[in-house]
Amino acid sequence: MAVKTTIQEVGKYQDKEVTLSGWIYNKTNKGKLLFLMLRDGTGLIQAVMFRPEIGEELFDEFTALPQESAVQVTGKIVEDKRAKGGYEMQAKSVEVVHVAEEYPITPKEHGIEFLMDHRHLWLRSSKQHAIIRIRHQIIQSCRQFFDQNGFTLVDAPIFTPAACEGTTTLFETDYFDSKAYLTQSGQLYMEAAAMAFGKVYCFGPTFRAEKSKTRRHLTEFWMIEPEVAFCDLDQDMDLAEDMVAFVVQSVLENRHNELETLERDISKLEAIKKPFPRIKYDQAVELIKESNPDFLYGDDFGAPDETIISEHYDxxxxxxxxxxEVKAFYMKKDPNEPHKALCVDMLAPEGYGEIIGGGQREDDLNILLQKIKEHQLPKEAFRWYLDLRRYGSVPHAGFGLGIERTVSWLCGIHHVREAIPFPRTLLRLYP
RNA sequence: UCCGGUGUAGCUCAAUCGGCAGAGCGGGUGGCUGUUAACCACUAGGUUGUAGGUUCAAGUCCUACCACCGGAGCCA
Structure with a gap:
C-alpha cells in the first residue's frame, strides 16, 4: 500500500508510490491525458492521468470535476523538468472525496470587493496562501526571539475598563451592568508585568474605532509588545533592531518559496542588516522639507512624510x-531636551510606514499625575498604573510592533487587508 | 468627515455624437497523449446599482439616493 504524504514532502519519495489528499487547483485535459494541479495546503503538484490507466468511467468523472473538488490520488512521484516544482505524479488510482459546486474564484482576474467577499475561499489561492504562511513565520520567529532572550509571555486583557491612552477612539461594548472598551494596546499592562517579571511581551489583537480608510489601517490588528524593566531608550532601540533583523532573516531562510510566489524583490530584504539608522525628529524634518516645504515643524508625520524619510535609507x-505634545502622556521627556519625548518610531523601507512605535516610559509619579491632569484623563482608571510608580519605580521601556504592517512590508503587498486572514475594516465585517 | 473615481452576463471589462446589449474567462456539448491562465468548434447566459426626470429614443444626459474603490484627515 502506498504511503500517505504531503506535497512538500514528495521529494523524499522519488520513483515511489504515494497517496496525496487535496483539492483540484486547476486542470486541463488533452484527450486521453488529464493534468490535475493538486493543492493540499503544503504546496502544488501536477498529477498526470492517462485514460487507459485510470479507466473510462473514473477518467470521465475526473474530467468533469469542478475546481476545488476534493480528491485522493495515488501514483508514482517522478522528477520532471516540465513540471513546476520539479516533480509530478503519474496517477495510478484516483478517488473523488467531494464534487465541488461551481467555484466562484476562477484563475482569471477578480476585483477586490469580490475577492474580499469570498475571503474564506480566497485564502486557498497561492498568493494569499503565501502571505498567511509568511505571517505565520513572522509571528513564530518573534516568539522564538523572545524565548531566546529571556522574555516571559504575559498576555494583556482584551476588555479594558477605560479609554487607556485617551488618544484614539475605542470600541465600546456592554459589560453586564457597565461599559467595557476593547483594548487599543497591551502596553500599560505590560508595564505592570515588567515590574513582576523583568522582560515580558504580549501578543494579541488590538482594536481602534478610527474611521481610517487607508491601505495601512484595520479596525482589528495584531501587535507584539515587549516591555523591559531597567531599560532606557537606546537599549529599547537595540531590542527593536535585533528583533526586526532576526525576523527578516528568519523569513528569508524559511519562506523562500512564498516570497517567490509573491514575486518579492529579495535583495530589498537581504539589505535589512544591523545597524539601522537612528535619527532625531529634527533631522527627519530637514529631510521632509527637501521634498515637502509646507511641512510645519512640530507636527506629527503624515503617511507621505514617512515615505520621504524612508526613501533615504535601504x-x-x-x-x-x-x-x-504629539506623543502619548506616558512617554518620558528627555532631561536634556525637555520638549522632546524619549520615543522611537521605526519606519519600514519602501514607503511601508511605521511598523514600530515605542519608547521609554515616564517613571516619576508626580510628573505622571501632572500629565494625566493635562490630558484630562480619568485619574481613577489609572490608579493601578500609578501604583507602579509607588512601589519600586524603575526606568523602563518597550515598543509595539504591528504585525500586519510588517507582513505587508516583507511580502511586498499593497494593502494590510491581505496581511490578516479575515480583515476587519471601516467597511468590512464579513466574512 | 472631505476630495476624486467606478457601478453593464457568475467574474473581468467593452459599447464612438443619445440610435439593434458585446467580448474574454467561467458553465454546457463535442474534439485532441504533454498541458501550465492550454487550444479548436458549437452553445446557454442581461430588471445596465436604486428611484425619479429630459427625449421619438437613455447603459450613455439631469437630480437624488445606495454600494464599493483610491487618497486625505484621524490613527498605529
Missing part, C-alpha cells in the same frame, strides 16, 4: 525625540 530607520 533599511528601517528609527526616528526619536518627537515633540512631546
Amino acid at each position: 533599511r528601517p530607520v528609527m526616528v526619536t525625540h518627537y515633540p512631546a
Whole structure:
C-alpha cells in the first residue's frame, strides 16, 4: 500500500508510490491525458492521468470535476523538468472525496470587493496562501526571539475598563451592568508585568474605532509588545533592531518559496542588516522639507512624510525625540531636551510606514499625575498604573510592533487587508 | 468627515455624437497523449446599482439616493 504524504514532502519519495489528499487547483485535459494541479495546503503538484490507466468511467468523472473538488490520488512521484516544482505524479488510482459546486474564484482576474467577499475561499489561492504562511513565520520567529532572550509571555486583557491612552477612539461594548472598551494596546499592562517579571511581551489583537480608510489601517490588528524593566531608550532601540533583523532573516531562510510566489524583490530584504539608522525628529524634518516645504515643524508625520524619510535609507530607520505634545502622556521627556519625548518610531523601507512605535516610559509619579491632569484623563482608571510608580519605580521601556504592517512590508503587498486572514475594516465585517 | 473615481452576463471589462446589449474567462456539448491562465468548434447566459426626470429614443444626459474603490484627515 502506498504511503500517505504531503506535497512538500514528495521529494523524499522519488520513483515511489504515494497517496496525496487535496483539492483540484486547476486542470486541463488533452484527450486521453488529464493534468490535475493538486493543492493540499503544503504546496502544488501536477498529477498526470492517462485514460487507459485510470479507466473510462473514473477518467470521465475526473474530467468533469469542478475546481476545488476534493480528491485522493495515488501514483508514482517522478522528477520532471516540465513540471513546476520539479516533480509530478503519474496517477495510478484516483478517488473523488467531494464534487465541488461551481467555484466562484476562477484563475482569471477578480476585483477586490469580490475577492474580499469570498475571503474564506480566497485564502486557498497561492498568493494569499503565501502571505498567511509568511505571517505565520513572522509571528513564530518573534516568539522564538523572545524565548531566546529571556522574555516571559504575559498576555494583556482584551476588555479594558477605560479609554487607556485617551488618544484614539475605542470600541465600546456592554459589560453586564457597565461599559467595557476593547483594548487599543497591551502596553500599560505590560508595564505592570515588567515590574513582576523583568522582560515580558504580549501578543494579541488590538482594536481602534478610527474611521481610517487607508491601505495601512484595520479596525482589528495584531501587535507584539515587549516591555523591559531597567531599560532606557537606546537599549529599547537595540531590542527593536535585533528583533526586526532576526525576523527578516528568519523569513528569508524559511519562506523562500512564498516570497517567490509573491514575486518579492529579495535583495530589498537581504539589505535589512544591523545597524539601522537612528535619527532625531529634527533631522527627519530637514529631510521632509527637501521634498515637502509646507511641512510645519512640530507636527506629527503624515503617511507621505514617512515615505520621504524612508526613501533615504535601504533599511528601517528609527526616528526619536518627537515633540512631546504629539506623543502619548506616558512617554518620558528627555532631561536634556525637555520638549522632546524619549520615543522611537521605526519606519519600514519602501514607503511601508511605521511598523514600530515605542519608547521609554515616564517613571516619576508626580510628573505622571501632572500629565494625566493635562490630558484630562480619568485619574481613577489609572490608579493601578500609578501604583507602579509607588512601589519600586524603575526606568523602563518597550515598543509595539504591528504585525500586519510588517507582513505587508516583507511580502511586498499593497494593502494590510491581505496581511490578516479575515480583515476587519471601516467597511468590512464579513466574512 | 472631505476630495476624486467606478457601478453593464457568475467574474473581468467593452459599447464612438443619445440610435439593434458585446467580448474574454467561467458553465454546457463535442474534439485532441504533454498541458501550465492550454487550444479548436458549437452553445446557454442581461430588471445596465436604486428611484425619479429630459427625449421619438437613455447603459450613455439631469437630480437624488445606495454600494464599493483610491487618497486625505484621524490613527498605529
